[in-house]
Amino acid sequence: MNTIYIEAFSGLSGNMFLSAFSALLGDYEVLRDLPQKLHLPDGKIEIKQVDKNGINCQYVEVIDLNLGKEPDHDHSHSHSHEHNHDHGHTHSHNHAHTHAHNHSHTHSHDDSHTHEHSHSHGAHRHLSDIQKIIDHAHISDNAKKIAHDIFLMIGQAESKIHDMPLETIHFHEISGVDSIIDIVGNAVLIDQLNISKVYCTPICTGFGIVKTQHGMLPVPAPATAELLQGMPIYPGTEEGEKITPTGAAILKYLNPDFKSTAYTTIKTAYGPGKKNFHNANVVRISLLKSEVEQEKDTYLQLEASIDDMSPEYLGVSFQDGLLAAGAVDFSITQQLMKKGRFAFLLSVILPKSNLTEVANYIFNSTSTIGVRYYNIDRIELPRIQKTKQTPFGEVLVKESTTPTQQLKSKPEFDDVERLAKANNQSPYQVLNTINSNF
Template sequence: MSVLYIEPFAGLAGDMLLSALCGLCDGYDEVIGLPEKLNLPDGKVEISTVNKNGIVCKHVKIIDLNEAAQPNGQGATTHSHSHKHTHSHDQGHSHSHNHSHAHRHLSHINDIIDKAEISDNARKIAKEIFLIIGKSESKVHDIPLEKIHFHEVSAVDSILDIVGCAVMLDTLNVEKTYSDPVCLGSGTVKTQHGVLPVPAPATADILRGIPTFKGNEPGEKTTPTGAAILQYLNPDFSVPTSAIKQSAYGPGTKDFTVANVVRVSLLASSPIEQAEMYVIETQLDDTSSEILGSDFQQQLLELGASDFYYTPIHMKKGRPGLKISVLTSPPSLEKACEFILEHTPTIGLRYYKVGKQMLSRNALEIETEYGTVKVKESIKPSGRRQRKIEYDSLREISQKLNKSVLETQELLRPLVNQNS
């Protein structure tokens, strides 16, 4: 399994990420053959070497052969109608022309992915990335998801960018991603829908919960495709101190003062994971314990809280009360706060940022003569492995054996700790 570190200091686009990921796993030959595997004969992949401010790296360029076959880059892709529109390429130039263009529904794109000669996991990754884009497009344009016409991201280049990244991520077997804040750019961009502010509305929606900054130069630095791939990876923005095993650069098509590349690195894995979290707190002295029971707690977890606890306290006027403490990730902070304000009598709460360290852990299922035992395995900083039997398994097997949970635990412990 791999740990990725992404540095989008000059922005993020699908072709930039694809180029960098191909560099990490030497996947250039595989991505060259991708149009055939996706049954997209109008797509072609070319690999070129470019120099971005002294950084020499390879660029994976997707060519739409239909556009290339026409004068001035105008092509005749399969499409039910023609119109004049402005078309924006990933971090590239914008231009207006009359041509036919493939506007596909999400179902059409999923059908292409389902029939592709790629792994099941790569299919899953690609479809989840397109779903992220689809949900944002649906929200921005107020159109049901199944009726959304993908515009720029339904073209051959975007399909191959996303599926190519999915194949590379599957090859790398990424288990954890860290990232720096994303450069957005500024100004305006010409799109199918007209002139829009940077970032485009769909890009801004996709990037919710992700730290961003505008940078010092105008232009579109991050595209919907790049944003959706990053959002799929669900990165942690508290980058740990870790050794870099390998790095690769993915260039964009434009040139800026800052080198227009994204750097993607493989980090040496560590048994200690670090995360940036928030603690939400409020005190209650006028709430029934029934309200704070299992339903309240389950809904908090469903909203993204990773932990919570209650502390008995003495409040003003000598009143006994409870302090609620909820641990949540940055993307879930707002929803968790709104839930507490909505479902308790409190009229205010506070939250603050904390660091979190966790041991790497695995969920195991171990076959024994008494049945399947679910085990949580954690890895100590020394490399020693520690295993703990899940209570549900203990309870189930104890009932089967007509023994107490403690007796069953002692019986199973040496069996689950073999070869640990």
């Protein structure tokens, strides 16, 4: 499970998240065939290098081939907003917009962010239509759930703003090919990054008035403001719309903690917006050493020599309980003790904070009447957990990078065993097949 820190000093949009998450994962290829997996042949994803105020980063561009180019969108919100685009959109409607709003899109805006999109394009879909596209996609079940949740949040915000039943709202811009790929792509990346905890800075929204089909509206647009309720925001110094409904919905899904505390970063990635501003138009997302890992940086080695108990009691059940009590690693080796007695040396590595729990477990589960422990130091490589698709199903993989940038990866053995049972093969066969596909 991974912890991330989002710095939203220039707002947020769907494709800013898309670019940053891809860079954090270190894998842009996972997105290239997403249009095919969604059965949306009119969609295309391109990766290009851009410079934002001296920050070199990769921009993930989602293109609707019907329009020839990624709509500026942004805020699309579904609402029609005006979007300029030209749509007229009419939409009034109902919008549902789900926005992405775009608002107003007209925008021009500055929007910073550029992002998102999609306007309108084409057929206007209801939430149920989008849900069908997601359900039939060739992506993981968890990624589908994440995508459903994000679209639902956008729809609920639009429904409240327009005082219309959710099922009757038309998702205009947000229902476009590029917007669907944008949101589902983020869902896939969130799933693969295995994110469990999110921290975030207060969010820069921009300020001013934006022209929409509903007239002149304040920034952030109404649906965006609805999605941002409960989060700390500020207008910043540059006029324009800096956070889109899609960006706000993704952030809301991630349920960030805005508390200020010290963090240890492992990896940092940048997600650029399409527009250029005086300030760098990027979001910075860092992979952190989790709070639990930071608290457990001080390790102990605990030992006990056991010479009057059958080794049967030190089997799998005992070992599982030891890990559950808070051990991070252990070994059991044979010894010869005084008076010629054979014994077993139990050596356990554990965080200092877990000493009482682990010691009590050993006292309750073995015949020993004493343990010894001492401080140890460890050097660890930065690591990240990813969910990867294999011929047998999904498997969690731990990846670490050496000082010379060599990648080491290892599938979780529990997942290997699970897949072996499900496919009627041995763990050895499954592991070999998985390794040959990496």
